[in-house]
Amino acid sequence: MFLTGTPPQCQSKTQAFLDQEHCLLIDGEWVPAASGKRLEVTNPATGEKLSSVAEGDSEDVQRAVFAARRAFESGPWSKVTTSERGKMIWKLADLLEAHLDEFAELESLDNGKPRAVAAAADVPLAVDLLRYMAGWATKIEGNTLPISVPYMPGAEFHSYTHREPVGVVGQIIPWNFPLLMAAWKLGPALATGCTVVLKVAEETPMTALRLGHLIQEAGIPDGVVNIITGYGETAGAALAAHPDVDKVAFTGSTEVGKLIVQAAGQSNLKKVSLELGGKSPNIILPDADLAAAIPGAANAIFFNHGQCCCAGSRLYVHRSQYGEVVKGIAEHAKSIQMGPGMHPDCQMGPMVSQIQQDRVCGFMNSGLSEGAEAVTGGQPGEGQGYFVEPTVLINTRPEMSVIREEIFGPVVAAVPYDDEDQVIAVANDSQYGLAAAVWTRDISRGHQVAKQLRAGNVWINCYNVFDAALPFGGFKQSGWGREMGHDALELYTETKAVTVQL
């Protein structure tokens, strides 16, 4: 269902921010790109210009890395106590919360997602993550270790470990949750005492830039967080290849993840963490509560317009319930109110860009031409923006690209199965291993299935449940390392073992 009528305007302060000629944040100063080039930002609901940002490239990355290195080595950051560090991150969370409306509007206009969803999920999750990480700043502990040293009989030692910041971190983030991904990256880096060069996605730079102003207001010293807007192939690649970056944290496609690994290997063997693609299986067992599983499966794929690396894009349903589930999810899809994210009734906005709209439609067309059938959807949506109809595909085959590849759009393939053991093997038959879900009333069975699924995050009788305390990341080609939770600290620290002979 496409919403008609003009959506309300954003608040004047949001518009005033969009109207600025945005610059890069380097060493506490907002500066234009060295090349002077600019990058136009588009509103995906209309295809019209939203704002303008600097087009940073390798020269700007060089300046930003230099600033981050200086801030790490000799700036005040290294002398800020862990308690002060925690307070600054907490203050940033408070400031973000105080500006929730503005951030929700910016995110909706820039990314296309419903303003209401950004206000209920993206911004509060970012605030929560920052607070969670603020708490860790004072709790990054080492161990004392009893050691024996067999070749030094009689000698006595005192050994302990420290966890120290890894140093200058390059962080490259995608466009699907622009603010939240910035928070996932910045939170643990700041809590552990690293300094950062953040390269935001060219499609969606607005909320990270606004956050940059709050970072300054929170008292985080100059050079600790530097923000670069620009293209992946230039600014992003320069950051991944920079010899003075100690670690790169990347979220995006598996394809680009492999380029990041190559760049790290060919430069200085910097540490790498990756949160990449997925093709997540969602399994409805025969005893599942369908009243929960059907809307749950719809949410699994249609949340954020399917632009989630953990989207439940392969839906496996026992043959005995297949017809009912397909009908239910198709009805759900048809009822979704699609339109500009600023519309108060919007439940699904546009894809982030024309490129993504074309890509998603390309996948659908390839599936349809190979014999799949769209029970609902299968077309670009109405309106001048980059809309795609929520789509339910049936009659797919395992070798089709709609089953094997990440579509990153609101397209689910519903596949029947007969045998429970066989469906687990089919679910695991993927190059990815980010997320998976199982729906069942038999909770023991749910745990048994969860154990067999090769994925970093498994949900039982729910989907898309995120919390700052829960580690997130993938098996197989879905990534390296875990973000959020205690695990995230490991990505940003080095262990040092110190031994003294007594």
Ligand code: ADP
């Ligand atoms: P998508 O295909 O969904 O846009 P990408 O993986 O291309 O996802 O982009 C995620 C992030 O990676 C963005 O910030 C983008 O600018 C950046 N990026 C793209 N290509 C490269 C590259 N070759 N090196 C480093 N970063 C890149």
